[in-house]
Each structure stands twice: as structure tokens, then as C-alpha cells.
Amino acid sequence: MPKQKTHKGASKRIRVTGTGKLVAEHTNNQHKFEHKSSSRKRRIDGTGVLSPADAPRMRKLLGL
Numbered sequence: 001m002p003k004q005k006t007h008k009g010a011s012k013r014i015r016v017t018g019t020g021k022l023v024a025e026h027t028n029n030q031h032k033f034e035h036k037s038s039s040r041k042r043r044i045d046g047t048g049v050l051s052p053a054d055a056p057r058m059r060k061l062l063g064l
Contacts, residue, residue, distance in 0.1 A: 007061035014050070014058055022050040022058055 014024045026044040033041060050058060 004063050006063045010058060010061040014062065016062070016064070022055050022062075023047045024050055 014022050017023055024047060026046065026048050028036075029041075029044045
């Protein structure tokens, strides 16, 4: 059986923490900031832990 390949798009967007959690950049944080409130911009800044519902699917894409 051939080896499972890592999904390169997912590997560029998601990383695994030391404790095994998956973290990624928040969505809606690329452009069109003019109409977003300051509090919303602060909230979507940086990275966040992926939801437990999405984690198993992303683990499979990453080959974990």
C-alpha cells in the first residue's frame, strides 16, 4: 500500500502545538478592514485553536 501524502494546502495553513492541538489563523483577516469594527479586528487577529468538530478531518489531511 502506498504512503499517505500530506495535503500541502492544509500543512501551510494549520500547525500542531506541543500538546497536540491544531491552530490556524482566524478567518476574515485579510482585507476589507474598513467596514469591520475595531473590536472585531482585534478578535480575529492572530491564531486560534480549531474546533473539536473540524480537528479530526484536519488531522487526516495532515497525515497525523
